[in-house]
Amino acid sequence: MSTDVEKEMWTSKLRKSWQKNLPVEKLLPDTQPAYVASWIYLFGVATLAALALIIASGLVLSFEGASWYHFSRVGHFVNSMHFWSVQFFFIFMVVHLWGKFWMAAWRGRRLLTWITGALAFVGSIATAFTGYLIQTNFDSQWISYEAKDGFNSVGIGSRFNVTNFGQMILLHVAFLPVIIGVITIIHVLLVRAKGVVPPIDAFNKELGERK
């Protein structure tokens, strides 16, 4: 009786699916395949490290206020940390993208991993753009007034008002980062579940064929 009930419960289905596809040994592995010992495989985790720095410095900036860095040396330093973390975040992510593109990382039922990576890239660009709009300086004023013409020209200016500072700070420090965070977690979990993509000419000993 209880087994029938368990079969119908979504928690039971989710648990069984999780245990089947992502057991704890896969989630927190001790070793990686030999081909991972290459610099090109490090740019994914380097992107994550940069993202951690972005979030940490961004939290400090948002707690102190958007204009804090204009009059505080510590604020200037934290703002610079935020800025440079973003620069390296994108540099690492682009090199990661190139590496995965040329090794056709969607092979071996990894299409969803590739798609979530692409979504994270596009979402990060949108998040970075909203960051330019909350610098509280003439730069952000100029950018927002240019951007509003673009939004108006495609008919969505009434919904997304890029000159509205409150709306932009909501998008930049809460809404978009949450979306990026969720996509990133799914992306990393998929990498753990499917494993790191092998080189194109790697030989699969288990299947006796080339991957």
Next chain:
Amino acid sequence: MFKRGQFTLHDRYISQLSPFLAIVLDETLAGVLALGCSGIIKDFFQKAPLLDKEFYLLRMGIFSHFMNLRAVYIHLGWFQISITNLIVVLSMLLLFGLALVLPFPGNNKKGGGQK
């Protein structure tokens, strides 16, 4: 506060700097000042005479000031790119190339790796 043309001596050579390099230099300077890593440097800038334009510019972010100047572009037919973006793109390509060719420390090919 800053008037364009007032600092012609510096304009002549600093405006030649890439805005990217300007940010690097300025943020480095700001980082040193903000952290107070070196008491000597911090004291030096704090005690610098306000009216001395060179020290004043250093304290206020000399390199950011010169970022307000026009960006330098390379233009080849339909292709146009700023020096700043070109430096970033070339850096990424260099990083990508190095990641492919540089040996990974501890990577023993004879040993067959970890797994």
